[in-house]
Every structure is written in C-alpha cells, then in structure tokens.
Amino acid sequence: EAGVVQSPRYKIIEKKQPVAFWCNPISGHNTLYWYLQNLGQGPELLIRYENEEAVDDSQLPKDRFSAERLKGVDSTLKIQPAELGDSAVYLCASSFGTGELFFGEGSRLTVL
C-alpha cells in the first residue's frame, strides 16, 4: 500500500515568490494534517482537515498561507508571498482516527 505522498521534495525560491505543496494521503484516511518542522524542532500543526472541512486552522498564518482539500482527498498548501522565515520542512500526515499519524517524506522549502 502506498504511503502519504508529498511533492515537491525540495523547493528553492526567492523571497516574495509563491510556492505550493501537494499531499496525497493514504486511501481511506479522512483526517489530513499539515505540520511545519523547523530544524531541530518538533512538528507544529498548521491545519487539520476532517474530510474537506478545515477543523483546526488557528496556527495557520492566514495573511500568507492558504490550504485546501478538494473532494476530501488530496490537499494543497500555498504560501504567497514567501518570507525568509518560511524556510522549513512542511510535513503532511493522514490518519483514520485511531491516533497514529502517517507522515509523508516532507517538502523542504528554502527561501533565499
């Protein structure tokens, strides 16, 4: 069975440019999470979806970050415009409600 798939794995952009990350969760997992992981830190929740509904987005900086999960499957996280401090790994995870999160490999963003 395929795991959580994220793309791109790596992205280097100039500051003020837009960037988008894509996540395909494990089939049948209704819950999808986007986490931010800074170097040497634990993952921090940005947004959580139950099917297509964003149920926890209080930590998402809505002035520049947006996310969507159309049809309750794939999800996209967008940053526009990117700032230097956005350099980090963006982790997507999915779950079928028992507690265990299944993470993707992450998308490493470098903003120059």
Place this chain on the structure above:
Amino acid sequence: GENVEQHPSTLSVQEGDSAVIKCTYSDSASNYFPWYKQELGKRPQLIIDIRSNVGEKKDQRIAVTLNKTAKHFSLHITETQPEDSAVYFCAASRGGSYIPTFGRGTSLIVHP
C-alpha cells in the same frame, strides 16, 4: 493549549546501554501519548504509544511508562543498537480529536 517538554535534547550512549527519554505535558485532558522516530532525512514513524488507562507498555526492546498524576511519560530503549540512532519525538493529545502536540525531540546517538 497543550505544552510538551522533552529532555534531554541529545543523548549519547554506547551500544548495548539503555536510553531513557522523558517528557512532561500540561493538559490534564490529554490521554494519548505516542512516540515517533525520525531518521535523518526520513519521515517520522510511530514506534510505540500509550493511552491513559495503562501505566506501562512494552514492545521488544522499547517500553513507555506513564504517570498521569505527575503528567510525565518516558521512553525506555534497552540493549541499544546503532540503528536506534535517530531523533525521537514524544507527543500528547486528547483522544477523539487526536491532534498531537510534539516535544522538541531528542537526538539519540548510539556508538558502536
């Protein structure tokens, strides 16, 4: 919200020694405590978890203990091997919503 503290940040042991990583949490309503292992450049993966209705859980060389009164839980790895070298994250969440708050991580280094 929940706050999870994790210690130590780095742990260096000799192969065959035991390793202990400790975490505390702040939200008395938290009742699910997973531990994730993240190898360099890889995705975090669940290695063991414990729910608040038990005080200890073992799986081969790893065990987790929970003290609800003290809001404290620990990961124990016995007979460490070089392949145990990784970053370990503890987390706490409420069952039902399963939104884990992660600790900052412990870098475990096992020297052959």
